[in-house]
Amino acid sequence: MAEDQRLARIFGVLYLLTFITSIPALLLYEPALRHPEALAAGAGNVNKIYWGALLELLLILANIGTAVVIVPIMRRQFEVLSIGYVTARIIESTFILVGILAMLGLATLPQDTAGAAEATVAYTLAAIKDWTFILGPGWMVGWGNGLILGYMMYRTQLVPRPWPWLGLIGGPLIIISGTAVMFGGGHPSGSLQGLATIPEAVWELFLGVYCTIWGFRREAPILSEGARQGRRLVSPSAT
Structure with a gap:
């Protein structure tokens, strides 16, 4: 139980x-995304992009970590789904990495290219970044953090039962x-996507705050001694 709660935190x-990291x-x-042509002309602050890229590299590590650390627990009941979440x-993180590369390419445009094509290339790289956000944090998250994790959390009761509905509803919205x-x-960065992201964002923030402070619910059947020893676990909701 102590190891499970350590993983929860x-x-x-x-x-x-x-x-x-992401915000x-x-x-x-x-x-740079609003005015890529200014950066291409050498008028922007490329250091902001480098700092942003560093933060997103840390984001990738955190993203994958959130899935890896709960595999030992979730696989007791959902072996396939836990791998699916990872x-x-x-x-999702691969899309983020492509976006990082696009931004770093944008940052190096003033030194590496010259001529009237700079602005066109800059807008193209900015568009790639926008689309990686839609396809990664804005689309794959709906499947992973929303539907898969929401379903596993609901069935395992590792967090209070009403909260996973935010993921189960927010995932399809995204x-x-x-x-x-x-x-x-x-x-890609408009109001439609912004509004649809709210339930999912609240769900993920809840997971961060709740699990950091309280860990997983100790009454959850998946944390029982029998589940930890590898016995087949049947969720109460399935009976």
């Missing part, structure tokens, strides 16, 4: 780190809104 801290990174990127986090944006239903 690591899980919570890592989720809080995803907020601590400042977005703010640091914002000027996979979803890796795919998937639907991201798909709508993909087919021209809005801008």
Whole structure:
């Protein structure tokens, strides 16, 4: 039980780190994403991009960590889904990494290119970054953190039962809104995607705060001695 609660608190801290790294990174990127042509002309602050890239590299580590640390617990009841959650986090992080590379390419444009094509290349790199946000944090998250993790948390009762509904509702909202944006239903960083992200963001923030402070619910059947020893666990909701 003590080891499970240690993993729970690591899980919570890592989720809080995803907020601590992702939000400042977005703010640091914002000027370059709004006016990439200025950066291409050498008028922007490339150090902001480098700091943003560093924060997003830490975000990738935190993202994958949130999945890896709970595999030993979740696989007692959901062996396949727990691996699926890790996979979803890796795919999400791959999109983030592509976005980092696009921003670093944008930062080096003033030194590496010259001529009228700079602005076009800058806008292209900024667009790539926007789309990696839609496809990674804005679409894959709906499957991983929303549906898969929400379902596992609901069934295992590791957190209070009402809260996983935020993920189970927020996940499809992100998937639907991201798909709508993909087919021209809005801008990648527009209000549609922003509103659809709210339930999922609250769900993830809850996981960070709750698990960091209280750990997992000690009454959860998956934390029982029998479950830890590898006996087949049947969720009460399935009976």
